[in-house]
Amino acid sequence: MAMRYSFGGDEHVFVEVDEEMSLNAFFKSLSITNAVRESRIKGVTEICPANASFQIKFDPDLIGPDDMLRELQRLESAADTTDVSLKTRIIEIPVLYNDPWTRETLMRFRERHQDPAATDIEYAARINNFASVDDFIAAHSGSPWFVSMVGFVAGLPFLYQMVERSRQIEAPKYLRPRTDTPKLTIGHGGCFSCIYSVRGAGGYQMFGITPMPIYDPRQEIGYLREFMALFRPGDMVKWKPITLDAYHDAVADVEAGRLAPLMRDVTFSLTEFERDIDGYNRKLEKALHGH
């Protein structure tokens, strides 16, 4: 993993940690961006970790581009020696897979899809060699996911599943992007799932919908009152499949201000995770449920 530095005009340094996605690349991006934040380099205005890369926006009137680059390279070599463990949160997100709203939307854009005769989830199940949609849902919701990037639009998390590469779900994006996606759709493109924080255009396959808002610019929903976006890079997500009735109940709970997400503070260790992936994920699941 040789990091590649490039300037994005006169105000950004773009750093590709690795060309391909991996948890190692993500952790390196996260630990260096954390180090940048802590080192309070003057002139830095935005610190943006991404899946396998990161970006720093700076004011070249306060720090010259070459000095900025040297600071980052210094932090890169310092970050190599640190232990990869992360104080973070695991959050349960209820999902109604195969819901009527994304189904209605995907039917409207069928001619833009690889397989017009199937739904998105049927297509993804088939090309990932699952015997049924139920098996696919069991795999999608069976192991937790890392929020490896927040962005595209406000508060939208990109999620990378915490399993071996051979078990990663992969799916292409739509042939041509849709002009509409319901708010809170669970999407998937490449090896990433996402939650669409707002209604709008999108190219990811649509698998389901969550009743739990993740972005509230009015800051009226209880758990979004302190900050309008729920997710930060480094959070972990565990999907919980729910029924249509449970979905409606949860929507009513949101409206009544009763819904509080199930979330726990945890410390994640990459070394321990890699030693026994399924065992470690079971431990995380227990921590989530307070055992």
Add this chain to the structure above:
Amino acid sequence: MGIEIIDPGLATTVQDLGRPGYYHIGIPLSGGMDRLALQAANLLAGNDPGAAVLEAVFMGPQIAFAADRMVAVTGAELPPKVDGEPRATWTSFRVKAGQTLSFDFLKKGARAYIAIGGGIDVPVVLGSRSTYPLGALGGHEGRKLEAGDRLKLGTPVPVKEGRTVAADLRRAPGGSVELRVLPGLYWHRVAEQSGRDFFADTWKVAPEADRIGYRFRGGRPLQFEPRTPPFGAGSDPSNIVDACYPYGSIQVPGGTEPIVLHRDAVSGGGYFMLGTVISVDMDLIGQLQPHTPVRFAPVDMKVALAARHERKALLSKLHASLS
């Protein structure tokens, strides 16, 4: 006591100098697309250079005033009128309570900045009054203005009528333009000859040009260096593992139509970028009309920084001339 929108025009939003610090959660800078014009309008109206103004694109709004205020219109050549009487652009003029500010047809450029003494007093959200419509954030109720909207104004500082920005300090938008680009990011993915073609071709602004990004058409499609797709990137040669997008970065989905991301940029995604428009030339993009011919010119960091210093000098001259 403020203003009421009688007719909003095409897409008029409240903007200031933007909302830095939240790009890592997908909330872009926002703010005026032509920052120089926005600051000039504010200085003419007696405001802080970064006060909130109205940004009108292609068509002016019609606004009823309930208070006496100094007003200035800069940026695009969108001629203002007070109760039907013409007023000059780049020059401060008075609008009295009960009068209506309206506009003639657009002559040049794309975005006009309407500064009103005291500034537009919408709530500050995450440090800015700018509107980010995609996230329903900031400005007036997180959206573009609609007929019937009432906006409050701040307390004005008394300034003289008829103050004007000297001709050499105005930048006249329009005509064909050259956008200076620092090649980089994923430039190495583009085949060598194709990279030369990109800078040699004349492109035209596509109708899909807004505050998120400007799309261009008319040049030759890009050829890519061959590769095995990296895990997680996707199979198209223009795909990358989803990454951050710099402001001004030029992505070319499918290798066909370049898109330059602007102030309301999507903060990241899975398309490769071949370089970034230098910060000084971003204002210029905000004034491009559809079908305007555009050339991209490769420059190095030295040129980008020199252009920045020139811009700073111009801004200080503007401040000095209007204070």
